[in-house]
Amino acid sequence: MSSHAHAPGGFEEAETPQEISRRQWMANATIAISGVIGLTLAIPIVGSLIPDVGAGGAAWIPLDESGWKQLQAATDTPVHIDINLKSKDAYLPEQSSPQSAWGIKVKDPQKFVRDRSDLFGPGGKDMLPYPIVNMGFVLFSPICPHLGCYYQWQGQQNRFWCPCHQSTYDPNGAHTGGPAARGLDPLPLREQSGVAQCEWIRYAPTIPDRLIVSYTA
Numbered sequence: 626m627s628s629h630a631h632a633p634g635g636f637e638e639a640e641t642p643q644e645i646s647r648r649q650w651m652a653n654a655t656i657a658i659s660g661v662i663g664l665t666l667a668i669p670i671v672g673s674l675i676p677d678v679g680a681g682g683a684a685w686i687p688l689d690e691s692g693w694k695q696l697q698a699a700t701d702t703p704v705h706i707d708i709n710l711k712s713k714d715a716y717l718p719e720q721s722s723p724q725s726a727w728g729i730k731v732k733d734p735q736k737f738v739r740d741r742s743d744l745f746g747p748g749g750k751d752m753l754p755y756p757i758v759n760m761g762f763v764l765f766s767p768i769c770p771h772l773g774c775y776y777q778w779q780g781q782q783n784r785f786w787c788p789c790h791q792s793t794y795d796p797n798g799a800h801t802g803g804p805a806a807r808g809l810d811p812l813p814l815r816e817q818s819g820v821a822q823c824e825w826i827r828y829a830p831t832i833p834d835r836l837i838v839s840y841t842a
């Protein structure tokens with residue numbers, strides 16, 4: 626019979642040190658096993674959230690042709706280009722949602738690297754897993770990295786400006802004022818068989834680092 630059976634009077638007898646340590650061992654083993662199960666589940670989930678951007682992991686979406694032509698002809702003015710996101714899941718038919726991106730022509734790549742030190746490491750190395758400047762252009766997500774509003778171009782002030790909390794960015798997308806913690810977020814861009822395409826990535830708002838929260842798959 627167990628030594629901690631009920632004693633007369635309804636009190637539990639004190640457990641022996643061996644019993645205490647066995648109970649602790651069981652508790653620790655349960656925590657360790659749940660941890661392993663949790664990790665086993667979490668690794669594929671987290672892994673599935675990290676796209677192999679620039680290498681075919683995320684879907685490439687064509688840029689509106691006239692917008693792309695306008696960007697190619699542009700001099701100093703950023704160009705607002707339409708894109709048509711298509712999303713599909715197991716239960717719903719394919720959905721289209723109109724989106725856009727801002728394209729700029731990079732006339733002075735060295736100045737761009739200097740202005741956007743948040744995007745380039747030592748020696749001007751891209752800090753994102755895809756080329757930031759492509760064919761002499763950069764495409765920015767239209768979403769303000771502060772809290773996700775859509776910013777606008779203000780030609781007279783030569784800047785991007787967000788109407789929600791007044792964050793401002795220079796023509797190269799560098800953060801110049803307001804509460805945003807980083808500059809504008811570049812999107813992967815490429816040309817395939819004469820069609821310009823981009824990948825749609827959403828980065829986490831508010832923080833200085835670029836953490837992917839979603840992308841078109």
Ligand code: FES
Pocket residue numbers: 769770771772773774787788789790791792803804805
């Ligand atoms: S969402 Fe753009 S400044 Fe706050």
